[in-house]
Amino acid sequence: DIQMTQSPSSLSASVGDRVTLTCRASQRIATYLNWYQQKPGKAPKLLIYATSSLPSGVPSRFSGSGSGTDFTLTISNVQPEDFATYYCQQSYSTPQYTFGQGTNLDVK
Amino acid sequence: QVPLQESGPGLVKPSETLSLTCNVSGGSISSGTYSWGWIRQPPGKGLEWIGTVYHGGSTSYNPSFESRVIISVDTAKNQISLKLTSVTAADTGVYYCARRTNIAMIVGLPVFFFDSWGQGSLVIVSS
Numbered sequence: 001d002i003q004m005t006q007s008p009s010s011l012s013a014s015v016g017d018r019v020t021l022t023c024r025a026s027q028r029i030a031t032y033l034n035w036y037q038q039k040p041g042k043a044p045k046l047l048i049y050a051t052s053s054l055p056s057g058v059p060s061r062f063s064g065s066g067s068g069t070d071f072t073l074t075i076s077n078v079q080p081e082d083f084a085t086y087y088c089q090q091s092y093s094t095p096q097y098t099f100g101q102g103t104n105l106d107v108k
Numbered sequence: 109q110v111p112l113q114e115s116g117p118g119l120v121k122p123s124e125t126l127s128l129t130c131n132v133s134g135g136s137i138s139s140g141t142y143s144w145g146w147i148r149q150p151p152g153k154g155l156e157w158i159g160t161v162y163h164g165g166s167t168s169y170n171p172s173f174e175s176r177v178i179i180s181v182d183t184a185k186n187q188i189s190l191k192l193t194s195v196t197a198a199d200t201g202v203y204y205c206a207r208r209t210n211i212a213m214i215v216g217l218p219v220f221f222f223d224s225w226g227q228g229s230l231v232i233v234s235s
Contacts, residue, residue, distance in 0.1 A: 001171075034221040036155075043204055043225035044155065050211065050219040087155055091220040095168035097145075099155040 002026055002093050006086075006100035012108040013078050021073040021103045023088035028068045032092035035064060035073050038102075039084045047086070048073065075105075083107055110134045112205050112226035120199075120233050126192040128229055130205030131185075138163055138183040143208040145222060146179060146190045150201040160208055161188055195233045202228040 003026040013019045023033065031051040036044040046055055048064040051071060061076045075082055088100040116128035130144070137144060146158040159169040161179045169177055176193040188205060206222035213219055 030216060032217075032219055034219075036222075043228050044222075045225070046221055046223045049221040049223075050213065053211075055223065089155075089221070094217070094220050095160055096170065097157040097220075099157065101154045 002090050004098050004100035006103045010104045014108045017078045018076045023071045023100050025069045029090045029092035031067050033071045034089045036087045037084045110224045114226045114229035121235050126195050128190045130188045144188045145206050145208050147204045148201045197233050200233045202230050204228045
C-alpha cells in the first residue's frame with residue numbers, strides 16, 4: 001500500500017498570505033498526485049490533478065508541484081474562501097487509491 | 109460537474125448491511141467514459157476510498173473492505189449502489205459517491221481523479 005502523509009496537520013494564515021502545504025508518498029508515484037479542497041459540511045472538490053494541472057474554474061492562486069515522493073500545494077494570496085481542509089490523493093497505484101490525512105487551513 | 113445524489117437509510121444496526129444508492133444525472137453511466145466510486149469519511153477524520161465500479165460492472169475494492177463490500181451499477185436507473193455487510197460503529201460516517209475521470213498523459217499511464225462528488229450521505233451505525 002502507498003501511504004500518503006500530509007504536513008502540517010493544521011496551519012494558520014491571514015488573508016493575503018502565501019501558504020505551502022506538503023504531501024509525501026511512501027514510495028515514488030511520479031506525478032500521479034491530486035489535491036482536493038473540503039469545506040465543513042461539504043463534499044470534497046477537485047483542486048489540482050496530475051500534480052500541477054488546474055481544472056476549469058479553479059483560481060490561479062492555487063498551484064502544485066513535485067515529483068516522486070514529495071509534493072506541495074501553494075496558495076498565493078490566501079482568500080477568505082480558501083480556509084478549508086486540503087487532501088492529497090495518489091493515483092499511481094490505480095485502481096487502488098489512498099488519501100492523505102488532510103491539512104486544515106484556518107484563520108490566524 | 110455532474111450532479112450526483114446519494115440516498116439510503118441514515119441509521120443501520122450493528123451486524124446489518126449498509127445500503128446506499130447514488131443517482132447520476134446529466135449523462136448516462138453506461139457511456140463508458142467514466143467510472144464511479146464510493147469514498148467515505150468517518151466523523152472528524154479523513155477520506156477513505158472504498159471501491160470503484162466500471163461501466164461494464166466490473167469492480168475494484170479497497171482490500172480493507174473487500175470481504176464485505178459490493179458495488180454495482182444499474183444502467184437502466186442510471187444509478188450505482190453500495191452494500192457494506194456486517195457493519196460496526198467504525199463504519200459510521202459520511203459516504204460519498206464520485207465520478208472517476210481520467211486524463212491521458214504524454215508519457216506513462218493516464219491520471220485518474222474524482223472530479224464530481226455527491227453531497228454525501230451520513231450513515232450512523234448504532235443499535
